[in-house]
Amino acid sequence: MKYKSQKIALVYFAVAMGLFAIQVLGGLLAGWIYVSPNFVSELLPFNIVRMLHTNSLIVWLLLGFFGAAYFLIPEESEREIHSEKLAYLQLAILVLGTLGVVVTYVFNLFEGHWLLGKEGREFIEQPKWVKAGIVVAALIFLYNVSMTVLQGKKTAITNILLLGLWGLALLFLFAFYNPHNLALDKMYWWYIVHLWVEGTWELVMASILAYLMLKLTGVDREVVEKWLYVIVAAALFSGILGTGHHYYYIGTPGYWQWIGSIFSSLEVVPFFAMMAFAFVMVWKGRRDHPNKAALLWSLGCGTLAFFGAGVWGFLHTLHGVNYYTHGTQITAAHGHLAFYGAYVCLNLAIISYALPVLRNRDPYNQVLNMVSFWMMTSGMVFMTFVLTFAGTVQTHMQRVLGEYFMDVQDSVAIFYWMRFGAGAVVVLGAILFIYAMAVPRKEIIEAGSAETPAE
């Protein structure tokens, strides 16, 4: 660790990992409710469990991004973070908001209250006071990192990272605008939901991946930057108008069907480019970095994001297809693999890279960490397959044959059982990851004699 303010990242990562545990356990509970629908239905209804599952996911991913920014910006800008105190204040606000959200959701407090009650808009259900807190925390963060970058060295990686983080914070402001017209509500709602994960977050993802590739493979910065710019251009070109793929049949004009279909089909391109980028860098690079776990997560991130976000997204992005598949388990399959591949793997990659550095433990082999990668990944891929099968059957029975929703649910129950099993493996993998990160262990493995000596 070159700069002492990088230590901030450690606290962010720790909180993120705590929420990660809550998120996957919430997912497991939701998966169990799918096979046994009355389970805790009075105590914790399914919609609340789902809210906790999705909200904690978003919050921990964001905390991971913040942590990653606090970790890599000092190294890139070659100076300490502007203010450590502000960084911890920002975290305290976010933690307070998160606790407020959980308590409000679980006990259904202040129902209907304009400031304190939950708002009932999927993913942005947070009470208004929490939303205001998020904005304050985001402002503190942006001020803090922007000041650091402005006073220090500016690199393509920090420029793109800041562009992404500024964009995601500004787009969140649409959470405060809630028109009464439901079609309009959804139009603006997607400005956050879509333009986050298929716009600004991709910029964050590309820049963090670029940083990891720079460190892990030792390829020239110039080469990495060229890839970074191409990826970012492709992401913005396809992603912004790709928002149109959410505007099918919701009351918006018909031309969105074509804008959405054409531009969102191209959203595969940046994800393919990120996968290609990761592999080409590893091939070109000559550095034999000891942190194999971080490399595994990085390559896994590119690959699984391409399949989860790119291929599984394209599967149902054309409006003619989406007419039938909308809101079926196909969507759930895509959502799980896309979030896991693109953003969970990305966070776990930067955490795997940063933690040994932050705790002065490198060189470090992280075998347990790699085992957790394969557990989580195989569990998640299996879950994606069974949900895709469930979704295909559901689409046919419900949307083509017109059968009743609950009857169809009964006939795809077998897939929900398999999904629960897959989810259990993911949870075990996640716990193993947290253990491998949190509990210090000596597990340096000496290079075998057959291997080429390090340069």
Place this chain on the structure above:
Amino acid sequence: MSTQPSLLDEVPGELMMWVLIVSELLVFGAGLAVFLSVRLTDPTMFAESQDYLHRTGAALNTIVLVTSGFLAARALHWRETADRFKARVALIAAAALGAVFLVIKGMEYADKAAQGIGPETNAFFTFYYLLTGFHAAHVVAGIVILMLVAWKDEPRNIETGAQFWHMVDLVWVLLFPVVYLLG
């Protein structure tokens, strides 16, 4: 790290502009392909709707835009042979012809609107407005870019601006026969 120069380094002009151009061609290409596919489902309606378009105006616009592209290409040549003033005049003229294109296009849009035709009229007009509207938006962007490179007139900038402008030209030359003429 690698000793051989990459193939990408040998491409003339700005790499990022090529990325944009390829992306644009993919989008317009997909748009035209879908237009032609949907046309197969109702050729009569497409033919009848096409008769509402101003073929003469569009042909005139083709001449306007190609001339403008020629001027942008000459501008780079003149700038490289140190005829800076001539290059600037050519760029401004190219931008002005872009504005002429927009005026002619705007007259056609106004005429359609007066007849009560809009993007929701039928599938033909949905595509007509999407394709020509997206293209017109690129003409607006192109005018801004041409003016910018006339102002900051390093040869590299002019080359990049001309690259973009030729793409706008090319797209129109593809749109014109498919949307207006194909019987």
